[in-house]
Amino acid sequence: MISRRNLLHFSRALHLHYFSQVRQTNFRVFSSFSEKMSPSNFKYPVARKDTVVESCHGKEIADIYRWLEDPDSEETKSFVNAQNEISEPFLQGVEWKQLNEKLTKLWNYPKYSCPNKHGDKYYYFKNSGLQNQSILYQQDSLESDASVFLDPNELSEDGTIALSSTKFSDDGKFFAYGLSESGSDWNTIKIRDVSTGKDFDEALEKVKFSLIDWTLDNKGFFYGRYPEQDGKTDGSETKQNENQKLYYHRVGTPQVDDVLVAEFPENPSWRTTSHVSDCGKYVVLCIVKDCRDNIVYYSELDGEIKGKLNVKKVVEKFEADYEFIANNGSKFYFRTNKNAPNYRIVEIDFENPAEENWKTVLQEHEKDVLDWAVCVNQDKVLVGYIHDVKSLLKVHNLTTGDFIKEFPLDIGSVGGFTGKRKSAEIFYQFTSFLNPGTIYHYNFSVPNEEPTVFRQININLDGFNKDNYKIDQIFYPSKDGTKIPMFIVRRNTEKITPKPCLLYGYGGFNISIQPSFSIAGLMMADTFDGLMALPNIRGGGEYGEKWHNGGRLFNKQNVFDDFQGAAEYLVQNNYTTHEKIVIQGGSNGGLLVGACINQRPDLFGAAVAQVGVMDMLRFHKFTIGHAWCSDYGNPDEKDHFENVLKYSPLHNVKAPKSANEEYPSTLILTADHDDRVSPLHSLKFAAALQDAVKDSKYQKKPILLRVYSKAGHGAGKPTTKRIEEATDIFTFIMKSLNCEMKHL
Structure with missing residues (x-):
C-alpha cells in the first residue's frame, strides 16, 4: 500500500x-x-x-x-x-x-518483504544481500518453492533501473509495474501477463507521482501522467511539474488510445490519485495541490469508460487530510484529521455528503496518533498508532469502531504490512534499532490464536x-x-x-x-x-x-x-x-x-x-x-x-x-x-x-x-x-x- x-x-x-x-x-x-x-x-x-x-x-x-x-x-x-x-x-x-x-x-544478508496473495499465488520481494535491486518471487503456497517472477537486475547492467511501483489486477491475472531510471521520479509503466510471464507491448510514459489503480473488471487501470514538455524529461531537468491528468488504460492497447478521465487545467499544481471502491461501482479521486490537505471527488463507474468521468464533489476545501479506507455501498470510510489533530475515522455517505451528516466511527485518541488504517477480513480495520514514537497495532470494527484486539509489539515500528478486505490473512513486519525485521502471520479465521513468526530476518x-x-x-x-x-x-x-x-x-x-x-x-x-x-x-x-x-x-x-x-x-x-x-x-x-x-x-x-x-x-x-x-x-x-x-x-x-x-x-x-x-x-x-x-x-x-x-x-x-x-x-x-x- x-x-x-x-x-x-x-x-x-x-x-x-x-x-x-x-x-x-x-x-x-x-x-x-x-x-x-x-x-x-x-x-x-x-x-x-x-x-x-x-x-x-x-x-x-x-x-x-x-x-x-x-x-x-x-x-x-x-x-x-x-x-x-x-x-x-x-x-x-x-x-x-x-x-x-x-x-x-x-550489507550482505538476506532481506524480505511481507508476502501477499494475488489470485491463487503468493508474492514477495527478496534481496539475497548484495543484489542491486530486490527480486519479486512467486510461489503456489507459503510452503512451496518460490520462482523468480520479475528480476529488475536484468534490466540494466549497473542496477540503475528500479521497480518503483507495482499493482496486481483484482483477479491476479495481470501485473502492472513502474520502472524508474537513474533515480528519477519519472516512471514507465509496463504490464505483465501472470500466466505467461511475458509483458504486453505497450509502455506508458510521462508518469510521475501516480498510483496504479485497477478497475474490478480487470480490464485496465487509472494512472496519472504529465503532458509532453520541451526538452529532456529524464530526471536531470529542472522544469516545473504541472498539469497532471488522470487517464484510464486498457490492457493490450497503445498509450495513445488511453482515455482522459479527469483534468483540472485551471489548477495546474493539482495532482490526482484514484481509488476504485471495494464494490467496483465508484472511483474516489483524492486531489492534492501541495504536501498536505486534499479534497475528495468521486464518480460512479457504469459500463465501459469512454470519456471524462462525471465527477461529483464530496470535500471541496483544502483544510484537512482524507485517506480512503473502504466502502459499503454509498457509505465511505476515511482516515482524517478534520477537527481531529491526531486523526479519526469517519463515515461519509456519498448520497448525503454534507459534513453535518458525517459519522465518527473511530474517535481521535487523546495522545496517540492514528498513523494509518487498512480494511481487512471484510468488516475489520487494522490501525497503526504512534505512541511516544513507538508503533501500536490494533484492530477495530470498520462500521462501529468497536475495539477487537491489539497485536503485541516490542519497542519499535511496523515497517511493512500486507492484507486485503476479502482475505482473513495478514502479514506485518516489525523492526527496531537492533532487529532488521520479524515478519508475523495472522489469520482472523482463527481468532483465538496469536500471531506467529513467519520469517525472522537475521544479520550475519x-x-x-x-x-x-x-x-x-x-x-x-x-x-x-x-x-x-x-x-x-x-x-x-x-x-x-x-x-x-x-x-x-x-x-x-x-x-x-x-x-x-x-x-x-x-x-x-x-x-x-x-x-x-x-x-x-x-x-x-x-x-x-x-x-x-x-x-x-x-x-x-x-x-x-x-x-x-x-x-x-x-x-x-x-x-x-x-x-x-x-x-x-x-x-x-x-x-x-x-x-x-x-x-x-x-x-x-x-x-x-x-x-x-x-x-x-x-x-x-x-x-x-x-x-x-x-x-x-x-x-x-x-x-x-x-x-x-x-x-x-x-x-x-x-x-x-x-x-x-x-x-x-x-x-x-x-x-x-x-x-x-x-x-x-x-x-x-x-x-x-x-x-x-x-x-x-x-x-x-x-x-x-x-x-x-x-x-x-x-x-x-x-x-x-x-x-x-x-x-x-x-x-x-x-x-x-x-x-x-x-x-x-
Whole structure:
C-alpha cells in the first residue's frame, strides 16, 4: 500500500540502513586532524559571480550563482567536475577501501518483504544481500518453492533501473509495474501477463507521482501522467511539474488510445490519485495541490469508460487530510484529521455528503496518533498508532469502531504490512534499532490464536548480541521549553563518557522518524565506539498535526532550535562533545543541516547534508518544489519571503570572523538525476560556502561537494551505489572527527 503522503514531496527521510557481517578490524586514522584539514590542501574552484539582482518585496536580492541552475551548461558541468576532483581524493584512500570492505560485508544478508496473495499465488520481494535491486518471487503456497517472477537486475547492467511501483489486477491475472531510471521520479509503466510471464507491448510514459489503480473488471487501470514538455524529461531537468491528468488504460492497447478521465487545467499544481471502491461501482479521486490537505471527488463507474468521468464533489476545501479506507455501498470510510489533530475515522455517505451528516466511527485518541488504517477480513480495520514514537497495532470494527484486539509489539515500528478486505490473512513486519525485521502471520479465521513468526530476518554479524547495546529514549527541553523525544543508540556500558556522535534529523512534512534497523547505529557504536542519536524534532508527525504545525511555516525555526537543543543536551549530559558531533540529514533534513551550520557552527564538529533544499527563495520554481509551500510558505508572498529568508541556507552563509564561527567540516551530497530536490540547491550552497571561507584564517576545516552520477533523490538506488555513498559518509566522519576503528 502506498500512502498519499509518500507520493507528494520527499521520500521518507534518507535513513542509512547499513547491514551486517563484518570481520574484526582495528586501525587508526593515518594522519592527524590538522594534517588532513590544512586549508592549504583545499584550493576551491573559483565559481563565477553573476550580476543577477532581483527586487523581492522591496528588498534587493543578489543571486550570483544562478548560472548553476542550468545543469546542461558546460560551465556547470566544469564546476561539478572540479568539485568532485577535490572531494573524491579526500574521501578515497586506504580508509575508504577498508570501510567499503566492511560495509559490503555488513550489507550482505538476506532481506524480505511481507508476502501477499494475488489470485491463487503468493508474492514477495527478496534481496539475497548484495543484489542491486530486490527480486519479486512467486510461489503456489507459503510452503512451496518460490520462482523468480520479475528480476529488475536484468534490466540494466549497473542496477540503475528500479521497480518503483507495482499493482496486481483484482483477479491476479495481470501485473502492472513502474520502472524508474537513474533515480528519477519519472516512471514507465509496463504490464505483465501472470500466466505467461511475458509483458504486453505497450509502455506508458510521462508518469510521475501516480498510483496504479485497477478497475474490478480487470480490464485496465487509472494512472496519472504529465503532458509532453520541451526538452529532456529524464530526471536531470529542472522544469516545473504541472498539469497532471488522470487517464484510464486498457490492457493490450497503445498509450495513445488511453482515455482522459479527469483534468483540472485551471489548477495546474493539482495532482490526482484514484481509488476504485471495494464494490467496483465508484472511483474516489483524492486531489492534492501541495504536501498536505486534499479534497475528495468521486464518480460512479457504469459500463465501459469512454470519456471524462462525471465527477461529483464530496470535500471541496483544502483544510484537512482524507485517506480512503473502504466502502459499503454509498457509505465511505476515511482516515482524517478534520477537527481531529491526531486523526479519526469517519463515515461519509456519498448520497448525503454534507459534513453535518458525517459519522465518527473511530474517535481521535487523546495522545496517540492514528498513523494509518487498512480494511481487512471484510468488516475489520487494522490501525497503526504512534505512541511516544513507538508503533501500536490494533484492530477495530470498520462500521462501529468497536475495539477487537491489539497485536503485541516490542519497542519499535511496523515497517511493512500486507492484507486485503476479502482475505482473513495478514502479514506485518516489525523492526527496531537492533532487529532488521520479524515478519508475523495472522489469520482472523482463527481468532483465538496469536500471531506467529513467519520469517525472522537475521544479520550475519559474528558475535552480534543485542545485549551489547543500549537504546535510551530521553525527553530534552528545546529553546522554548517544549519536551522533545530522542533515541540514543550506544554500547551497553555502565558509565556514560564522551563519544563520537552521529546526530540525525528530519523535522518536516508530517513525516515521523520511528525506530528502524540501521547499521549506522551499529557502525557508530561498535566501529567508532560512539553513538547515534535521533531526535524527533517538530515538523514531523510523531504527535499529530500539532507537532507538524509546530515546525512548519512561521514556526520553522522551532525545527532548528530542537535539533540544536539535542546537540546541547548530549554535550551537557556527557554523551559527547561538540567537536565529536557530526550532524546528518537528507532532503528536508539537508535543509536542517544547512540552516544549523549557519546558525550554530560552534555546536558541531562535522556535517553531512544530503540532497538538501538550500535556496529557500526559489525552491518553488523547480520540478515539484511548488508542493513544498505547504511546509515552507510561498516566497512570492511577502510574509513568507521574509520568514524563509531568515533561515535559507544559501542566503545566510557568512565568513568566519572568529574561531567560534568556523564552519564544521561539511560534506554536501547530491546526484545528477535528482528531480525531487534539484542538485542546483547543493551546487549553489557549496559555491557560497567555499567562497565565504576560502580567505578566512579561522576556517581550518573543509567544505566538500560530492555529486553522484546516474543517481537521484534516493529511491531505487542500487545497492552498489548505496554502499559507495555510505562509505563516503563514514570515511568523512572518520577523518573529520578523528575517530579510531575498534570492535567487530
